[in-house]
Amino acid sequence: MIRWSEDGTDHTALWRSEAGLPPPKRVLVADDTLNADQAYRLACEGTALLWRGDFHNGRQLLQALARRIERKQPKGKGKASKDTAPASLTQAFHLHRQAQGQRARILAMLLIAVDADYRVNLRRAPDFSAACTEAYGPAGEPFVVSLRELQALVGAHEWRKKGVNIPALGATIHPHYGVFSPLRGEYLELLAQAPLPASDLAFDIGTGSGVIAALLTKRGLAKVVATDLDPRALACARENLERLGLAARVELQQRDLFPEGRAPLVVCNPPWVPAKPSSPIEYAVFDPDSRMLRGFLAGLKDHLAPGGEGWLIISDLAEHLGLRSRQQLLDWIAAAGLEVAARHDIRPSHGKTRDADDPLHAARAAEVTSLWRLRAA
Known part of the structure; x- marks a missing residue:
C-alpha cells in the first residue's frame, strides 16, 4: 500500500509497480503550480509527486524531468574526459545500467491515482481502461501507479493492436x-x-x-x-x-x-x-x-x-x-x-x-x- 496526506486527511491505496519498486515513503500532492526544477529536486531526494493537475501538464512535466536527467549525463565518445571515461566496455556497461536505473527511479516518482474502474480523474486524461485491462486484468480496486508505467501500458496496448x-x-x-x-x-x-x-x-x-x-x-x-x-x-x-x-x-x-x-x-x-x-x-x-x-x-x-x-x-x-x-x-x-x-x-x-x-x-x-x-x- 502507498500512504499520503491530502487536505488534512491520511489516505492509502494499492501500489502497483511492474518493476517491483517499493511504494515511496514520502509522497507530496502536486499540481500545475509545481515547476520542473522543483519537481526534479524533490524526485532526486526521493519524494514522490502524486499528480492532481492537468493530465497533459503532468505528461509534459515527466518529459521535463527526463531532459534534466539527460543534461546530467555526458553523451557521445568525445564528451567524457580521460579521467571520467570508462576503462573498459565492461565498466561502460555497468555505468550505463547504473545510469538507466537511476533515470528510471527518478521518473517513477511522478504518480497517478487510478480509480477502481480504471478511470483517471484528471482534466484531459485519456481513457486507460483497455490498456489497464490488458496488463492488469479486470478492474478491481483503486490504485496508484507511476505515470511512466501508465504510459508504458498505453504503448504496449498500441503495439498489441498494430503488431x-x-x-x-x-x-x-x-x-x-x-x-x-x-x-x-x-x-x-x-x-x-x-x-x-x-x-x-x-x-x-x-x-x-x-x-x-x-x-x-x-x-x-x-x-x-x-x-x-x-x-x-x-x-x-x-x-x-x-x-x-x-x-x-x-x-x-x-x-x-x-x-x-x-x-x-x-x-x-x-x-x-x-x-x-x-x-x-x-x-x-x-x-x-x-x-x-x-x-x-x-x-x-x-x-x-x-x-x-x-x-x-x-x-x-x-x-x-x-x-x-x-x-x-x-x-x-x-x-x-x-x-x-x-x-x-x-x-x-x-x-x-x-x-x-x-x-x-x-x-x-x-x-x-x-x-x-x-x-x-
Missing part, C-alpha cells in the same frame, strides 16, 4: 504487455534458413510471444511443444498462434525450460546478457549468472532424441562486453556432453549498431548473432 511484422514468418506477431517483442529479426532469419533435422516434433523453450513456435510450424513441423513460465507469455503465444491458424499444431505448457520427453529438435533463444534485470520485461534480455542458458545446455542432452539437434540462438554481445567469454560458453557445451555440429552467423541491423553516441557502440558494432547446432557428443 510487429516478421518477414521470416510472412505474418504479424502481436506482443502483449510484459512479453518481449520480437523486433530484432536477424535471429529469426537464421531460424528460417537452418536445415531441419526432422519434421515431426520440436520443443520451443521459452516461447515468449510464440514467434519461434509459429516459424517452426510454418517450416513444416507437424507438432511443436512450447514452454514458458510466464502466464502472460503463454496467453500471448496462444493468441498469436490462434490468429495465425497454427494453434492446433502447437501445445503450450507452463514449465521452467523443458517439457517431458525427447524431441529431434529443441530450440532455445535465451536472454543474451548475463546481468540483473531491473523490471520483468528485462528478463527477456538479461539472464542473471546465465541461469537459463546454463540450464538449457545442462538439460539438452536428456531431451534430445537419438541423432537430434539442439538449436541455441544467442548473440555474442556479452563477449564483447566482457561479461562472458567464448571459451566459457564452449566449456559449458562440452560439460553438458554436447558438441557443435555447425554454427550459422548473421550481423544485426538495428539502429544502435550505427549510433556512435551509444556508450556501448563498440560492442554493438562488433556483435554477431549465431544459431549453434548442438548434438550429443
Whole structure:
C-alpha cells in the first residue's frame, strides 16, 4: 500500500509497480503550480509527486524531468574526459545500467491515482481502461501507479493492436504487455534458413510471444511443444498462434525450460546478457549468472532424441562486453556432453549498431548473432 496526506486527511491505496519498486515513503500532492526544477529536486531526494493537475501538464512535466536527467549525463565518445571515461566496455556497461536505473527511479516518482474502474480523474486524461485491462486484468480496486508505467501500458496496448511484422514468418506477431517483442529479426532469419533435422516434433523453450513456435510450424513441423513460465507469455503465444491458424499444431505448457520427453529438435533463444534485470520485461534480455542458458545446455542432452539437434540462438554481445567469454560458453557445451555440429552467423541491423553516441557502440558494432547446432557428443 502507498500512504499520503491530502487536505488534512491520511489516505492509502494499492501500489502497483511492474518493476517491483517499493511504494515511496514520502509522497507530496502536486499540481500545475509545481515547476520542473522543483519537481526534479524533490524526485532526486526521493519524494514522490502524486499528480492532481492537468493530465497533459503532468505528461509534459515527466518529459521535463527526463531532459534534466539527460543534461546530467555526458553523451557521445568525445564528451567524457580521460579521467571520467570508462576503462573498459565492461565498466561502460555497468555505468550505463547504473545510469538507466537511476533515470528510471527518478521518473517513477511522478504518480497517478487510478480509480477502481480504471478511470483517471484528471482534466484531459485519456481513457486507460483497455490498456489497464490488458496488463492488469479486470478492474478491481483503486490504485496508484507511476505515470511512466501508465504510459508504458498505453504503448504496449498500441503495439498489441498494430503488431510487429516478421518477414521470416510472412505474418504479424502481436506482443502483449510484459512479453518481449520480437523486433530484432536477424535471429529469426537464421531460424528460417537452418536445415531441419526432422519434421515431426520440436520443443520451443521459452516461447515468449510464440514467434519461434509459429516459424517452426510454418517450416513444416507437424507438432511443436512450447514452454514458458510466464502466464502472460503463454496467453500471448496462444493468441498469436490462434490468429495465425497454427494453434492446433502447437501445445503450450507452463514449465521452467523443458517439457517431458525427447524431441529431434529443441530450440532455445535465451536472454543474451548475463546481468540483473531491473523490471520483468528485462528478463527477456538479461539472464542473471546465465541461469537459463546454463540450464538449457545442462538439460539438452536428456531431451534430445537419438541423432537430434539442439538449436541455441544467442548473440555474442556479452563477449564483447566482457561479461562472458567464448571459451566459457564452449566449456559449458562440452560439460553438458554436447558438441557443435555447425554454427550459422548473421550481423544485426538495428539502429544502435550505427549510433556512435551509444556508450556501448563498440560492442554493438562488433556483435554477431549465431544459431549453434548442438548434438550429443
